[in-house]
Amino acid sequence: MNADTAASTPPTPPSARSPRHFPEAGLSERLGPPARLDAAQQAAADALINGPRRGVYGPFRPLLHTPALLQAAAKVGETLRYEGTLDAAVREWTICVVARALSNVFEWDMHLPLARAAGVPVEALEALDAGNPSPAVLAPELALARALAEQLLAHHRVDDATYAQALARWGEAALVELLTLVGYFAMVCWLMNVAHTPGPAPASA
Incomplete structure (x- = not known):
């Protein structure tokens, strides 16, 4: 492997090195975001992209089907991660x-x-x-x-x-x-x- 190839190879994720299996690792996503977004879904996606998360990923991919629920869940997560008091x-x-x-x-x-x-x-x-x-x-x-x-x-x-x-x-x-x-x-x-x-x-x- 030359230096250029090594530089372009993404790092192995921790789950791939785990001694215990992650059952969903590598499976095709079966409940992803909607193929086309309505106005409410687009607004919810834009709020994530412009907020501290900077994108629509993880649980917000399936949650995008229900924008009000996504927004509520996102606020709880943001409060815990970015406004919490725990070390x-x-x-x-x-x-x-x-x-x-x-x-x-x-x-x-x-x-x-x-x-x-x-x-x-x-x-x-x-x-x-x-x-x-x-x-x-x-x-x-x-x-x-x-x-x-x-x-x-x-x-x-x-x-x-x-x-x-x-x-x-x-x-x-x-x-x-x-x-x-x-x-x-x-x-x-x-x-x-x-x-x-x-x-x-x-x-x-």
Whole structure:
């Protein structure tokens, strides 16, 4: 491979290197955006393109069929990601926990690099990807966020001990934010899993 070929080859997405399968990875999208947009759909698309997301991708591809729902979901997501009070490492790590638990290729490939950039240890992300317990190097706050998210996803509730620890760690307002973060990303992961939404387009090297 010459230098020109190497420079034009996009990087391998994290999901392609995962030890566990992402069932929808590589499948043809079956619920993409409408082929032709009506006025409301076009306005919703324009709002995404001109907003912090700068495009129509991920869950907003299927959501574009229902512009009012897209706008409501987009606002919740923007509030959580761009106006939230949680530390970036807690937020991005929790999103990765949800994405890996629900085997969603888009959110995993999108947020794994963001979690690394926010300071989540690579060893912890690798353990999460493999379905293994978190290593001792993981900060207690992140270990607690994983326990809370996994309990909520598996049992649809959180036990008293975990709740007490989370309340002591984050307080009521931030705990509500964290629980909503789990719920929001579970919702969009489910939607994309059914829609076979592709992962994020890789940037050229």
